[in-house]
Amino acid sequence: MTDTVSARTAVPRTVPPVRAPGRRATPRWWADAGGLGAGVSLLVVTALWVSNGGVHQVSGGGAEAVSALGRLTGLWASDLLLLQVLLMxxxxxxxxxxxxxxxARWHRWTGFSSFWLMIAHIVLITLGYAGAAHANVFAELWDMLLTYPGMLLATAGTIALIMVVVTSIRAARRRLRYESWHLMHLYAYLGVGLALPHQLWTGTDFIGSAASTAYWWSLYAVSAGGVLVYRVGLPLWRNWRHRLVVSHVTPEGPGLTSIYLTGRHLDRLPARAGQFFQWRFLDGPGWSRSHPYSLSATPDGHLLRITVKDLGDGSARVARLTPGTKALIEGPYGKLTGESYAGGPVVLLACGIGVTPLLSLLGELPYRPGEATLIYRARNEAEVAFRGELDWFARQRGVRIVYLLGPRAARPSWLPAEFAGHGDAEALRRIAPAIAGSHVYVCGPDAWTEAARSAAHTAGVRPERLHTELFSW
Incomplete structure (x- = not known):
């Protein structure tokens, strides 16, 4: 890659002036309220089970107690499964x-928790019913599947959820392409939908009282409504309104390509520097598979830019896009933004393609000359992207650029092997002496980001000033 910028991508077109933040910072109590709401929902479910005789049945012992515990685990599993749908x-x-x-972390936790509770529900209910009927466990299970209303649909839903859980295990995910994993993950919605008839037809804790019926129908309606409105309706509206098309494509270096997009009313698209979209390009077979790409330049109301690294999962086709190709988007998503930054020292740590959202942030954050430091980790000089733009930020806005090149260290570290003898936090303090009082933005691969985040925390950065984005799925 050269140190010059072509006329087509020259500053200031790709590096617009600092733009005032478009929205106020998100109140910190929102997250607390959301967590409290999730906890309350589980308490409500438990209270409904108690009111339907759950505690009395457990205290009585025997097969009835086993069945009662099976109902409780089923209620918890259903509640967590619907909360999981709402999370994503x-x-x-x-x-x-x-x-x-x-x-993503909470989605994964609730997913696995609801799955194992669902398995416990199946086992306990089968044991309880078999014990009450003095029947063979497997014969009872078979009889339940064939004679109880909605059980065949619930079985199909369980199989769909098992497939989702198996493909979510880290060892399995490493063997799958992102597109395949994403497609299989959509079967979770099918699993939830197929379980509903069984719960409403045979679940006494769902229809045993007006309060139970009202609660479960409301939770299902809110979950389904959230998916239909925000995963279907809002993307359809934004794509119809903005009608994005590829303006031009520019190679940035080996395996690295920038795509510039234009459209209608882009000044009304609520995108901020540091955020990402799910992208689909209508360029032929495979267009339906979406990919998450961050904005690599500050949105200026006229153009959007993303930069894609060829990782072999369908991203290589991006380099072959032609002007005029239509694009479909979902988003914007992500919290790696400057909404809480109002000035003062700022440190940005990037590794590899993780530089793209931080580059867009450099164009939006209202720092003064000398207040911003970008630490850019790459394996070698050839992998340093956007050298021309970074030089522009150094000259025009006084950004201090620190390149850390070389192979990775033998130990978990954000430093290259050459500096691995230094402590992670110590090295960060030496590079950015004002780190403890800075806003810190970190973006890169999982392990590297975790090491950089840990170093920043040890160096004294307050949690509310430490912003990260993981490039993983």
Whole structure:
């Protein structure tokens, strides 16, 4: 890659002036309120089970107690499964409160928890019913599947959820392309939908009282409504309104390509520097598979830019896009924004393609000359992207650019091997002496980001000033 910028991508077109933040900072209590609401929902479910005789049945012992515990685990599993759907329904309020990193972690935790509770529900209910009927456990299970209303649908839903859980295990995910994993993950919605008839037809804790019926129908309606409105309706509206098309494509270096997009009313698209979209390009077979790409330049109301690294999962086709190709988007998503930054020292740590959202942030954050430091980790000089733009930020806005090049260290560290003898936090303090009082933005691969985040925390950065975005799925 050269140190010059072509006329087509020359500053200031790709590096617009600092823009005033478009929205106020998200209140910190939103996340607390969301967590409290999730906890209350589990308490409500438990209270409904108690009111339906659950505690009395357990205290009586025997097969009835086993069945009662099976009902409780089924209720908890259903509640967590619906909360999981809400977590990833892309509801803007939820996105802004938690950010994609935390939502993904909670989604994973609630998913596995609801799955094992569902397995416990199946086992306990079967044992309880078999004990009450003095029947063989497997014969009872077979009889339940064939004679109880909605059980065949529930079985199909369980199989769909098992497939989702198996493909979510880290060892399995490493063997799958992102597109395949994402497609299989959509079967979770099918699993939830197929379980509903069984619960409403045979679940006494769902229809045993007016309060139970009202609660479960409301939770299902809110979950389904969130998905339909924010995962279907809002993307359809934004794509119809903005009608994005590829303006031009520019190679940035080996395996690295920038795509510039234009459209209608882009000044009304609520995108901020540091955020990402799910992208689909209508360029032929495979267009339906979406990919998450961050904005690599500050949105200026006229152009959007993303930069894609060829990782072999369908991203290589981006380099072959032609002007005029239509694009479909979902988003914007992500909390790696400057909404809480009002000035003062700022440190940005990037590794590899993780530089793209931080580059867009450099164009939006209202720092003064000398207040911003970008630490850019790459394996070698050839992998340093956007050298021309970074030089522009150094000259025009007084950004201090620190390149850390070389192979990775033998130990978990954000430093290259050459500096691995230094402590992670110590090295960060030496590079950025004002780190403890800075806003810190970190973006890169999982392990590197975790090491950089840990170093910043040890160096004294307050949690509310430490912003991260993980490039993982």
């Amino acid at each position: 329904a892309r509801i803007p309020l939820v996105e802004r409160a938690f950010g994609q990193d935390r939502l």
